Amino acid sequence: MRNTPKGSIVVKGGLIVDQLGERSSDVVVEEGHIVGVGPDLSGDQVLEAKGCVVAPGFVDLHTHLRQPGMEEAETIESGGWAAVRGGFSAVVAMPNTDPPIDCAAVVQEVLALGAKAPCEVYSSGAITVGRKGEQLAPIAEMAGLGVRLFTDDGNGIQSAGLMRRAMEYAAGLGVLLAQHCEVDSLAEGGHMHEGEWSSQLGIPGVPAEAEELMVMRDIALSRLTGAPVHFQHLSTRGSVAMVRAARQGGVPVTAEAATHHFTLTDEACAGYDPVFKVNPPLRPADDVAAVREGLADGALDAIATDHAPHSLDSKERPFDEAPPGMLGLETALALALSELNLSIQQVVGLLSWQPAAIAGLQNTHGTPIAVGAPANLCVFDPEEIWTVEPDELASRACNTPYAGRQVQGRVRHTLVGGNPVVVNQQMRQ
Numbered sequence: 001m002r003n004t005p006k007g008s009i010v011v012k013g014g015l016i017v018d019q020l021g022e023r024s025s026d027v028v029v030e031e032g033h034i035v036g037v038g039p040d041l042s043g044d045q046v047l048e049a050k051g052c053v054v055a056p057g058f059v060d061l062h063t064h065l066r067q068p069g070m071e072e073a074e075t076i077e078s079g080g081w082a083a084v085r086g087g088f089s090a091v092v093a094m095p096n097t098d099p100p101i102d103c104a105a106v107v108q109e110v111l112a113l114g115a116k117a118p119c120e121v122y123s124s125g126a127i128t129v130g131r132k133g134e135q136l137a138p139i140a141e142m143a144g145l146g147v148r149l150f151t152d153d154g155n156g157i158q159s160a161g162l163m164r165r166a167m168e169y170a171a172g173l174g175v176l177l178a179q180h181c182e183v184d185s186l187a188e189g190g191h192m193h194e195g196e197w198s199s200q201l202g203i204p205g206v207p208a209e210a211e212e213l214m215v216m217r218d219i220a221l222s223r224l225t226g227a228p229v230h231f232q233h234l235s236t237r238g239s240v241a242m243v244r245a246a247r248q249g250g251v252p253v254t255a256e257a258a259t260h261h262f263t264l265t266d267e268a269c270a271g272y273d274p275v276f277k278v279n280p281p282l283r284p285a286d287d288v289a290a291v292r293e294g295l296a297d298g299a300l301d302a303i304a305t306d307h308a309p310h311s312l313d314s315k316e317r318p319f320d321e322a323p324p325g326m327l328g329l330e331t332a333l334a335l336a337l338s339e340l341n342l343s344i345q346q347v348v349g350l351l352s353w354q355p356a357a358i359a360g361l362q363n364t365h366g367t368p369i370a371v372g373a374p375a376n377l378c379v380f381d382p383e384e385i386w387t388v389e390p391d392e393l394a395s396r397a398c399n400t401p402y403a404g405r406q407v408q409g410r411v412r413h414t415l416v417g418g419n420p421v422v423v424n425q426q427m428r429q
């Protein structure tokens with residue numbers, strides 16, 4: 001899929017926004033790298049960027065690509081197209097596949113399929129065998145294949161002792177553990193946030209404390225072991241506050257927020273539509289406000305999508321039987337630009353160089369736009385207003401909770417390794 005195109009490409013007339021700031025400039029790309037940055041440049045192919053931002057490609061720390069085993073919902077290829085249409089040049093694939101990504105053979109399979117995808121696909125690895133939380137997975141073997149991030153995502157590690165051992169082991173190998181924070185004994189049987197709305201709707205709830213107790217525990221374990229921990233999809237005021245305080249105290253933790261946790265509240269579940277069922281669940285407005293504050297003040301490092309495709313069938317079941325999860329890759333940028341009161345540079349940082357650094361990809365993704373850098377770029381129009389139409393998404397699934405929503409900001413072109421995989425919003429096969 002990713003053949004380096006012949007000849008040069010000029011991205012013309014855009015405003016570069018990267019970690020160095022903003023500047024109006026053309027960008028020329030050739031053989032996978034940026035070869036020119038300046039005024040009035042030319043190339044064999046022109047990508048028009050007037051009125052657009054030219055940013056480093058985005059990096060999603062949290063993508064469910066469903067392959068192997070759940071191809072009716074997504075494949076690495078279809079998810080890859082959803083990624084590049086959303087401006088992502090790299091994604092980290094979550095391990096809750098079937099079989100799970102918990103050994104070298106499955107990592108190899110994901111990487112082989114990923115090599116043919118339109119974006120860069122990095123595999124995560126499970127922390128425990130089968131994501132069962134009982135026995136450590138062969139982390140070193142997977143790390144040997146380049147896996148940098150380990151998680152049992154979909155499940156949290158329930159045993160503090162096992163998590164401590166995993167942290168010590170991971171720190172020794174120089175890889176990162178990421179935690180899905182959820183205490184099972186509190187969350188069991190719950191299908192939405194436990195609060196006013198769950199009472200009114202008669203749907204069993206999951207209290208905020210199910211997440212917060214694990215955040216608290218893992219901060220303590222990070223302090224104890226000195227090992228870094230990354231918190232996935234944080235959703236409550238308490239979690240954000242604890243991470244903020246821990247960081248101020250020098251504990252090496254990082255954290256992400258998923259787009260739905262700063263754009264939707266638990267009230268969305270009022271119609272019993274499973275498209276709004278997700279784990280951690282949608283929370284009340286005060287938690288949503290806290291997630292936004294955390295993204296603004298640096299308590300949270302990254303916006304992740306938690307892109308979780310599910311088949312139409314499964315999402316048409318009753319609320320308590322449907323699987324949790326919602327699509328995210330193709331709407332993340334627009335939601336961040338539309339809903340967060342942040343500068344474009346802050347939004348791009350949360351989507352690009354900040355997650356790239358957490359994933360250990362800072363040399364290839366999210367790099368400043370300068371001569372010699374790899375040509376992983378996202379060009380977007382920050383003003384374009386569009387309506388989210390599930391049928392028009394590249395994902396194989398259509399479980400977006402934003403159907404019919406008007407949003408602002410749209411990806412126009414995406415380049416991955418110099419290859420223009422999205423041009424004028426169209427996928428280039």
Ligand code: DOR
Pocket residue numbers: 064096153154155180277278279280308309323324325326
């Ligand atoms: O809502 C969710 N969906 N949360 C998870 O942790 C897993 C994910 C999935 O795989 O569908």
